[in-house]
Amino acid sequence: MSGINKQKIVESVPQKGFFGHPKGLFTLFFTEFWERFSYYGMRAILVYYMYYEVSKGGLGMEESTALAIMSIYGSLVYMSGIIGGWLADRIFGTQKAIFYGGILIMLGHIVLAVPGNVALFFVSMVLIVLGTGLLKPNVSSVVGDIYATDDDRRDAGFSIFYMGINLGGFLAPLIVGSVMGISFHLGFAFAAIGMFFGLVMFVLTKKKNLGLAGTYVANPLTPDEKKKVFTQIGIGIIIIAILIAVAVPTGYLTIESFINLVAILGIIIPTLYFIVMYRSPKTSAEERSRVIAYIPLFISAVMFWSIQEQGATILANYADKRTQLEFAGMTISPAWFQSLNPLFIIILAPVFAGLWVKLGNRQPSIPKKFALGLLFAGLSFLVILLPAYLGGTDSLVNPLWLVLSYFIVVLGELCLSPVGLSATTKLAPAAFSAQTMSLWFLASAAAQALNAQLVKFYSPETEMVYFGAIGGASIVLSIILFAISPKIQSLMKGVK
Structure with a gap:
């Protein structure tokens, strides 16, 4: 840190000014608010843009392809966070990572806002994936x-920061979804404007409010390391460019093969993380036991996020194709359903936090909370198959069924997500604390890589089997986790 320590950083930040919190929280709250506005606004309409006919302003892709691409996009966003964290820690610090990431995200949305073709669409996806990987993990780091x-x-x-998200x-989704019927590109323009506001807010207030926070490089590369790393990066980029230039014309690199490649990486990367942590000489015997305990929790998180993230793919498609959008005298945009998850979290998060505090030592153990999360996730899919069971797959469904499904999965999210973040910090080997947090986010990457394969099996004809099989699998895994939770707890070596 070149003479900058934690105390100096804290002293450089005005400690009162935002609801009794450091002034820097104001900067980070609104930067993240606008970044998430940008991201979720774009995500709310992206799948529709992909599969709507060209005559309706879309790209005219096959629905199954569009749903798979949406899942792979989500997977890559989480994977790119590893790269963003490394660049911030070793090269330019978290403040610059946030700024560069915001620029890339805004450019990606601008590309989407300009009417174009599939090639431009993929350019925008690359920009947004890289930008989110730079911004998302590092803005949270500066809060700390x-x-x-x-x-x-x-x-x-x-x-408070989580509330901004x-x-x-x-x-x-409410704002961008409202203009979707006018033009997809107008919706993407709103997303670009949102990121622009976030960047302006960040640039204008960071010096006064953030002080030294995020200005240092935690573990800078030495001059020799820089030369070696930049050479390796350059060679890697050249090799990838050559491979793409050869693979695309010869038909080896297609959308389908790329989806399969990312799906494989989504499983291989976290597996390698576990192997390296477990076998490292820096990991003590007690820490190895905790790594073993973390494995079933990680698998459970993959299952949970696989269901939760289908809110932006399968359930988004369900909202568009299977749901009665004329309701209570108003026309509902299918994109509006994407607002339900954050709305329920805003309402219920304080309730769950208060519940765990009130229960104290009587609250469920970490594995049992994960099991509850899986149970609710499975029930959210069983609920959404009931309309087809009761009324068939030909008639449109009352939107309240979809609202109920989103509500139930949020109950699971509040049992699993914050608990998982906390458990990850407690179970991480000391030598791998940062990498283990990256591993937690890789659960979402692995889940969406899995989804890219699962969504291929969804259609109105297979609807009941699809929701029933995945929902049932989650509930079975929940029961297994409940049964083995005492064993997992013992492997956690005192962590509660």
């Missing part, structure tokens, strides 16, 4: 920098 380690406001600060995620 502005508080002293023993600051009692720290957890509340992260809760969900407010952006709630408002964006």
